[in-house]
Amino acid sequence: MLNHFNIVGTKENLAYKQSDYYTKITDDSDEMTHQAIKGPSLQQTDKIKSENIPPALYNIYKKPLLLHQGHMQYLFDHEGRRFLDLFGGIVTVSVGHCHPKVVSALQDQIHNLWHTTTIYRQPRIYEYVEHLASKMPGDLKVVYLVNSGTEANDLATLLARAYTGNQDIISLQSSYHGYSSAIMGLTASQSYRMPMPVPAGFHHAMLPDPYRGIWGGCRDSLSQVPGSCHCPGDCVTSDKYVHQLEELLGNSVPAGRIAALFAESIQGVNGTVQFPKGYLRKAHEAVKKHGGLLVSDEVQTGFGRTGDFFWGFETHGVVPDIVTMAKGIGNGFPLAAVVTTKAIAEAHTRATYFNTFGGNPLAAAVGKAVLEVLEEENLQENCKVTGKYFIEQLMQLQKEHAMIGDVRGKGLMLGLELVKPGTKDPLEITETAEIMEIIKDLGILIGRGGRWGNVLRIKPPMCINKEDVDFTISALDQSFKQFENICQY
Structure with a gap:
């Protein structure tokens, strides 16, 4: 069976994710079963990285991920935790991780x-x-x-x-x-x-x-x-x-x-x-x-x-x-x-x-x-329909969080530019990284870009669905609230 995430946040905000979203994807397919990792441990990769990997290749997270398995819009780390992939290997996974065909x-x-x-x-x-x-x-x-x-x-x-x-x-x-x-x-x-x-x-x-x-x-x-x-x-x-x-x-x-x-x-x-x-x-x-x-x-x-x-x-x-x-x-x-x-x-x-x-x-x-x-699988149409729903939900989220300066994009190529509330000053890259860390701990992998590294980039596998969007909006909302409480924005 799958190991679920240790969810951060209040039960009220995350009840949807726990009771509906995870149950749905657990029952969705036998192919979702997590396999044991084969290869070096996380600690061993630390040593290999320090000695054999170019220093220009950096870790995006303070707590690095060791990913070893994927299925459609999901990725698994070495401990069996499942993540919704909203970045698709930097906009590369189009039809889904390990698509059977x-x-x-x-x-x-x-x-x-x-x-x-x-x-x-x-x-x-x-x-x-x-x-x-x-x-x-x-x-x-x-x-x-x-x-x-x-x-x-x-x-x-x-x-x-x-x-x-x-x-x-x-x-x-x-x-x-x-x-x-x-x-x-x-x-x-x-x-x-x-x-x-x-x-x-x-x-x-x-x-x-x-x-x-x-x-x-x-x-x-x-x-x-x-x-x-x-x-x-x-x-x-x-x-x-x-x-x-x-x-x-x-x-x-x-x-x-x-x-x-x-x-x-x-x-x-x-x-x-x-x-x-x-x-x-x-x-x-x-x-x-x-x-x-x-x-x-x-x-x-x-x-x-x-x-x-x-x-x-x-x-x-x-x-x-x-x-x-x-x-x-x-x-x-x-x-x-x-x-x-x-x-x-x-x-x-x-x-x-x-x-x-x-x-x-x-x-x-x-x-x-x-x-x-x-x-x-009519994935272009899915990009159009699911993307429209996604950006509508992001626009609603923007009304609740002043740090979302701009929501933009088409289909499943979307972006949220984060700013210091009340201004267009870019959120510091360290602050954006902290938000991404929170989002990751809630079970979502998301991208970062823009001139100042202050834009959350959403370019998932094109097979995501409405339930994935709802899960994302709930996690983003919780992440922004948590960050706003810490920074008093």
């Missing part, structure tokens, strides 16, 4: 063929790229399979430069597009920038942020910034932010010599920042006039997570020239992709190209199974 597809392939590389043809790879390409609009039909989001964005920069013959690339302030020496300049987040020179040719445009931007704005979300405009179509502020982009294009890059604009549909690492309605479409038009392409980074927003559409860029009414994707594409398996047009891919033939591990038979089998589960 994905596991079966991997098992079938692993007994047949592991690896050939791209110099040979292999049926799983061809089946997969055809299925993935069918999800793309317009002429986006050529699929490169790679291993990670960083690698995908690195390849996208190469393709944009090769096709246009231009070198300069623009991304938005506070964006995250990967962590490598080649594209560190593309990432415009100080937290992820090493103090060393980066390759030339990267520029960062003003972030059009409805909550903290100088002109505010309204966004495609049920939740708007208090006092914001409510434009029926494009937001009136979108032209102002695009004007700043045009100023950058007109001053900082050679005339008509831009290679690409990189943009996420919703900024992920920066704490679920959405742009004012109409911005991305108009930004695309501005970049096209200067000879550039639009690269849509769908690493976190793709595969139906935002609910209304399969790809986040569709919400903005644009068709990019290049799309990069990773994370949820493989439900945790190392897989990523770049999808573009035949014309752009043709520019890549000027040099020999291959990718040793990109889209090997194992990865392709997993990727294909993930697409099938998304379709068969």
Whole structure:
């Protein structure tokens, strides 16, 4: 049988969680049975970490978690405690931990063929790229399979430069597009920038942020910034932010010599920042006039997570020239992709190209199974329906806690920006970490992001349900109350 959590808080506030939520998930499936841990103990991992793990890889919690088992939206630690996973391995577990269909597809392939590389043809790879390409609009039909989001964005920069013959690339302030020496300049987040020179040719445009931007704005979300405009179509502020982009294009890059604009549909690492309605479409038009392409980074927003559409860029009414994707594409398996047009891919033939591990038979089998589960279980619709309920409950919670400065997002890509009550001053990162510790002790794993590390990021496996949302709201409410009592907020 499962070991349940030692719940912190009052019986009144947590009665729902104990009597209903845990009973439901305990009875839900025999597959929920906790297995004994195999491997080093928590104490042994302390020693191994101090001696063998890079110090840059830090523990997110003061009391580290040793996780060794997962099932759908749940994770288990070494003591058998079960956690509701609201971060999905940093927005990577899409259809659920150890989803049986994905596991079966991997098992079938692993007994047949592991690896050939791209110099040979292999049926799983061809089946997969055809299925993935069918999800793309317009002429986006050529699929490169790679291993990670960083690698995908690195390849996208190469393709944009090769096709246009231009070198300069623009991304938005506070964006995250990967962590490598080649594209560190593309990432415009100080937290992820090493103090060393980066390759030339990267520029960062003003972030059009409805909550903290100088002109505010309204966004495609049920939740708007208090006092914001409510434009029926494009937001009136979108032209102002695009004007700043045009100023950058007109001053900082050679005339008509831009290679690409990189943009996420919703900024992920920066704490679920959405742009004012109409911005991305108009930004695309501005970049096209200067000879550039639009690269849509769908690493976190793709595969139906935002609910209304399969790809986040569709919400903005644009068709990019290049799309990069990773994370949820493989439900945790190392897989990523770049999808573009035949014309752009043709520019890549000027040099020999291959990718040793990109889209090997194992990865392709997993990727294909993930697409099938998304379709068969209607997970995009679940993101839309459950996400709507989730953000409505978060908006109610915001009314009760002044430290919730902003609630934002779409589908199951949501964020809560925490501030010092009565201000927009970011909550200190140490205070946000303390809240996350309380939330964890109540049985929920949640993410953190934003420029100041003060945004709670909610990007769970796409199979969560209404009961999971109710459990989360109860735990968040209790966590905020406990923190407010300690800090007298």
